[in-house]
Amino acid sequence: MPARYEEIAATIREGIIGGVYPVGSQLASESELMESFGAARGTVRRAVELLASEGLIGSRQGARRIVLRSERRQSFAELHSFAQWAQFHGYRIASRVQAQKRRPATAAERQQLKLSADAVVLHVLRLRFLDDAPVLLERTVYAPFLAPEIEKLPADCVSVTESLRDSVGTVFAYGEHLLDAVGAGSQDARLLGVRRGSPLLRQRRVTTTPDGTPAEYSDDRYRPGSVTFSIRNSVGSNPLLRLPQN
């Protein structure tokens, strides 16, 4: 059962997408929305703030809210899993585990995942396809408590996130993502079908469970031209980050 403010937001969103509120036009005022939805002001404010965080509307004190966009784009800031993203856009995806083995955690991995010195992690090399073309190569290290669950999954499991939610509950709740560009290594080039050294978009991420326990560290490399990441600056989540040295 969705919350009331989510229902209101959904209704307004449909109005924006359906052309009831064209781009550039003014949204109904809070008072009008309160009346038409029969909700208190705080509730309609929650709804329009949700839409603002999606980049659909803008807001200035004293003036009515304005429709900025009419498409519902899934922003990268809302992105939690490749499979969910692809499903949202209606793409046909496939997945294949290329290699999988347990090994002692490296020093960097112990630090990222906050593990003890003798911890053993599960390393998985996974290739993902979009409409039968390889687009993404994932090198993922799972924390020890997840290793047994991951090893139960079939090699062509399309959504690790959803499989884990069914078996052990919500596992990936918060994530930090670092984006940069790297040249394809020989393994990257072979599996993604590009030339060595060609530009790849790299996404490194650490994901934690709802109680703050680090769950996985991953180095994901995207073949260019296939996917693009979208970020909006209304979602408080996008600082540039300076790397040490270089």
Add this chain to the structure above:
Amino acid sequence: MPARYEEIAATIREGIIGGVYPVGSQLASESELMESFGAARGTVRRAVELLASEGLIGSRQGARRIVLRSERRQSFAELHSFAQWAQFHGYRIASRVQAQKRRPATAAERQQLKLSADAVVLHVLRLRFLDDAPVLLERTVYAPFLAPEIEKLPADCVSVTESLRDSVGTVFAYGEHLLDAVGAGSQDARLLGVRRGSPLLRQRRVTTTPDGTPAEYSDDRYRPGSVTFSIRNSVGSNPLLRLPQN
């Protein structure tokens, strides 16, 4: 005069950074925060929701909030420009306009900036330096209404955003950013000091004014190894995110 919830958030944030609340520990409950700050529940909730949107704390219904990180990261809602980001982190930056000319808008630019068929835009090629090393090459197209203001700026103006705010008010309020990886072209390679074809992180963005008018379109290319984009996400509706208002 900052809002009360921002003051409360700042106080808690200092506590997290200063070690009063170590990473992994539980934050004070809402009732305790209400008492210690003498504020209503809605206000302290606004404060902790702000901190959650910065990725500092996580929250689950029924359990106390948990400290996830102890570093302060500038939220993108407070940050729109390279210059402001660099200044926040204390980096020494420089900027140099390489080329600047007015020309008719291309079809793509007319669509992006919602211009009429005969519109003339201002194209600027700008190279930016971090600690004297070139790190960013910007190819920016400004909407006609901005062209006169941009042409008044000196060639080494470090912050276009701040200069415009002083002269014509807040111009860049909302933005959408597309991130991918491209190989350096010959001009990219020459100006950024890298080999041709080497991977660059590309950020394309359209920025609009507070009333929704498109103001600029830009293709920015970052030299790898110097900066990285950091993004955070969290499950659950990112509630109550403030839009930039300046």
Add this chain to the structure above:
DNA sequence: CAGTGGTCTAGACCACCAA
């Protein structure tokens, strides 16, 4: 100036978590 959104309060009920 009237209308709008931004902030704050004080209460209420519920779903969930941990002991």
Add this chain to the structure above:
DNA sequence: TGGTGGTCTAGACCACTGG
């Protein structure tokens, strides 16, 4: 079971926008 966070209400005052 008691405490916690998630949602919703009803009112208030203020700052800002626009005509």
